[in-house]
Amino acid sequence: MTRRCRIDDCTHEARTGRRICGMHRQRIWRHGDPNFTEWTVADEQDVQTIIREARPAPGLTRLERIQVAQGLTQHGLPAQEIARILDVTPRTVYRWRSEGFRQAA
């Protein structure tokens, strides 16, 4: 039996014997706040996991979104698909690409 993370809107599975997922556990541990969303902060492990799995993840910071978009672009995903994963418009993905991801961040 699997349980969902207790944090609102989180779609991750809670870790075995825990009530929250790994991402939120780490976020609480690092920042003392599961909803920490300061946009200049990016969790490298979260970003890499999302890029690898190419699946939607809630609660990303702006910087994390841009980094995921960059990673997925490098993996050859179309902007439409990246937009779906990040819950932004394809136009936003095109803008990040044209600005260069580093400047966009």
Ligand SMILES: [Zn+2]
């Ligand atoms: Zn969670």
